[in-house]
Amino acid sequence: MVSNMAMGITEAVDRAVAALDVDRLHREYWEQNEFLVIRQFLPRAFVEEVLVPQAQGVKTELNRNYIPGHKKGGSVSYYTVRRRAPLFLDLYRSDSFRAFLDRLVDAKLLLCPENDPHSCALYYYTEPGDHIGFHYDTSYYKGARYTILMGLVDRSTQCKLVCELFKDHPTKAPQRLELITEPGDMVIFNGDKLWHAVTPLGEGEERIALTMEYVTNPEMGAFKRLYSNLKDSFAYFGLKTVFKQALAKKSS
Numbered sequence: 488m489v490s491n492m493a494m495g496i497t498e499a500v501d502r503a504v505a506a507l508d509v510d511r512l513h514r515e516y517w518e519q520n521e522f523l524v525i526r527q528f529l530p531r532a533f534v535e536e537v538l539v540p541q542a543q544g545v546k547t548e549l550n551r552n553y554i555p556g557h558k559k560g561g562s563v564s565y566y567t568v569r570r571r572a573p574l575f576l577d578l579y580r581s582d583s584f585r586a587f588l589d590r591l592v593d594a595k596l597l598l599c600p601e602n603d604p605h606s607c608a609l610y611y612y613t614e615p616g617d618h619i620g621f622h623y624d625t626s627y628y629k630g631a632r633y634t635i636l637m638g639l640v641d642r643s644t645q646c647k648l649v650c651e652l653f654k655d656h657p658t659k660a661p662q663r664l665e666l667i668t669e670p671g672d673m674v675i676f677n678g679d680k681l682w683h684a685v686t687p688l689g690e691g692e693e694r695i696a697l698t699m700e701y702v703t704n705p706e707m708g709a710f711k712r713l714y715s716n717l718k719d720s721f722a723y724f725g726l727k728t729v730f731k732q733a734l735a736k737k738s739s
């Protein structure tokens with residue numbers, strides 16, 4: 488048998504997908520109002536050996552952001568991932584992974600357009616107090632937007648993903664979950680349905696997560712694109728990163 492480490496990402500993802508009980512996960516996803524956790528989707532040892540060095544390698548390009556009362560942390564955009572940590576794209580673009588997601592959410596999911604800095608990005612919690620307040624991953628696209636998070640580094644006891652299922656649901660009572668996202672653990676949800684936050688990082692701790700976004704319709708109105716770009720600039724990747732790419736796209 489080939490060891491984990493000798494395997495490429497595509498093959499590791501194919502194997503991980505083949506091992507899933509899709510019918511059970513599909514039931515769970517819908518029973519939880521379009522939310523699912525898959526512990527150890529990729530084996531921790533594989534993630535630490537193959538993917539974590541990619542995430543640690545782009546730390547120099549990390550954009551720090553601070554929005555008083557809402558968010559503090561670091562982010563690396565899709566543009567940097569594409570250029571300097573391309574192994575993550577083997578997961579984001581994997582045919583078997585995308586076919587699994589389509590079956591899970593009962594929709595044909597598309598990659599985000601190339602000018603979306605969030606499509607496959609990295610979130611870093613590296614300084615005490617780094618966190619994000621409660622929010623939805625609202626879709627500004629014409630269709631739905633799905634978020635897939637995968638834990639990469641979790642050297643923390645305090646920094647947790649807090650999820651409130653069924654918030655704003657017409658009949659069900661809200662249900663609160665506090666999740667530690669260990670390397671290889673995956674969380675999948677419809678961005679307009681899951682109310683979630685990340686609690687503050689403690690002293691000497693570190694948490695890194697991969698985020699991947701898929702959409703059912705890659706079109707976005709001009710006003711929403713501007714709003715989305717401004718939000719991404721201040722809350723995540725910086726004005727220069729976001730608008731350099733947006734303008735390059737326009738003039739091309």
Ligand SMILES: O=C(O)CCC(=O)C(=O)O
Nearest residue numbers: 610619624636648685696
């Ligand atoms: O770090 C995470 O696990 C999630 C962060 C998040 O929800 C966001 O940036 O929208």
Ligand SMILES: [Fe+2]
Nearest residue numbers: 622623624683
């Ligand atoms: Fe979020």
